[in-house]
Amino acid sequence: MSKKSGLRTWLTSDRAFNVALVSFLLVFVIIIIFLLASMATFTNWATFWSNVVSRETLFAIRLSVITASIATILGMVIAVPVAYAISQFKFPGKDVVDSLLDLPIILSPVAVGTALLIFFSTPVGGFINNNILRFTFSVPGIVTAQVAVVTALAIRLLKSTFDSIDPRYEQVARTLGCTKSRAFYKISLPLARNGLMAAAILTWARAVGEFGAAVMLAGATPMKTETLPIAIYLAMSTANVGQAIAIIFILIIIALLALFLMRKLTHRGYPL
């Protein structure tokens, strides 16, 4: 066996394939670690800690958590029936509607936020804004922007959840006398529990990170509409790199907590 064909055999072998795969995984992990380490070189522990506990940062954390939670509840309330409907019903043009529902996910959040801001400048929107509830440059505006962006994501996640439930369970329930709504509440929703929780947590994480739509509709006003991503933006616009880094690390911790929670709550039977 010549050396050349031996090398060729090894290159196409299973082990070589594994080696290549793991190398790519290693590179990706190394890049992430490098990014984190490079941020650490821009600050020291004292500045970092004082930025984390500063009044502005604590305000941003509180605002982000509250607005994201409200946005997630509203988003899920809208997404569950819409996703169920799209999953259940067959109608002409279903593909078109399906694609339309995906549109807000693909559309840049800045576009969504700008569209909302323009809406509230029209006569109808202006009336709502001035007389019912103020949406522009306010906290309800942040929630609105977040809902607009995350609902489409929630619909997409929940549709695959509902698609994965065998319709026969519901059909059997109907033959045993359940109405359609009773079958939904007693059979489909409990079966979709894991998917619902995963969708809720991912939606919440996405809402926390929302920037483009929020900054368009609610503005970047310190100590008023300052969510965590907007706080990073404000810090960088005054060259306060230490503050920006502190907030980035807080966001990383929140993201890790969300992912950890998702794994813990859905490990029973939901492959992730």
Place this chain on the structure above:
Amino acid sequence: MKNWFPSKNKWRELLCTGLIALLLVAASCTSTTTTTTSSAAITTTTAPVTTATNKSINVFAGSASQPPLLDAAQIFEQKNNIKVNFTFGGSGTVLSQMLLAKSGDLYIPGSPDYLIKAQAQGVVAANDNGTLLAYLVPAILVQKGNPKNIQSLSDLLRPDVTVGIANPASVCVGLYAIEILDKNGLLDKLEQAGTVKTYATSCENTATLIALKSVDAVIGWSVFASWNPDTTDVVYLKGSEIPRLAYIPAAISTFAQDKVSAQKFIDFLASKDGQAIFSKYGYQVSESEAKKFAPASTVGGVYNLPTGFTTLVK
């Protein structure tokens, strides 16, 4: 988890993996070019160019001078074959970008306050006070037709009026707005009145607040009305209410790569042709023109935010 190294030669394969990973990292590092300009740019606009150029300058400018600068760059490029790349934003924001990226040929903030900050941070040479391009007069801007009939600063305290101000920490005109309110004794009253709804992030942003009818009034530069004549009206302040007038300085930065081309652009902006472009957009190009609005005001100097000042927005 399946053991993916089934052979006894696992150390050799571990070594291979490490080497390939290192090679990939090294390859990606050397292939990236080292231009670190404006990766966090808020708005980057390039004036359209018809001729092929190999010289270019990067201008970081407060958006207070955006419309005339874009026009001027177009003419300059055709005459001199030098491409002009702009990064617009709040004067403080673009200064931070220059500082972090350590790049940029020209800094053109919306007021001399920011030139002084640039000198303090080493972005502009300490002995370089820049070239004066045009003057700026602070004023109240309102929606076309002035539907809320706002005639003076005290009208901004009315409960039926919504007000917008530029962020004083990062935008030239924001600082001047706070100064005017402070020197006229209205700062605390305005905070209590709660009519200020938002801080805009740049001069353009401040002007857009009126153009989109998001607020009833902003304190900005009088030229905003020339930018959007269909949607904006200007309410001039009394001369005695304006402590300082501002001007637009242009300075070559310490990070400049092509100082000759940068100086050429400054010279063009200060020339008769360049000044005509500023006039066309409603800017005051001579001190006497500007002083007509505020005869007793000074030009230049420094104003620091009062200690303990946090925010006007409720």
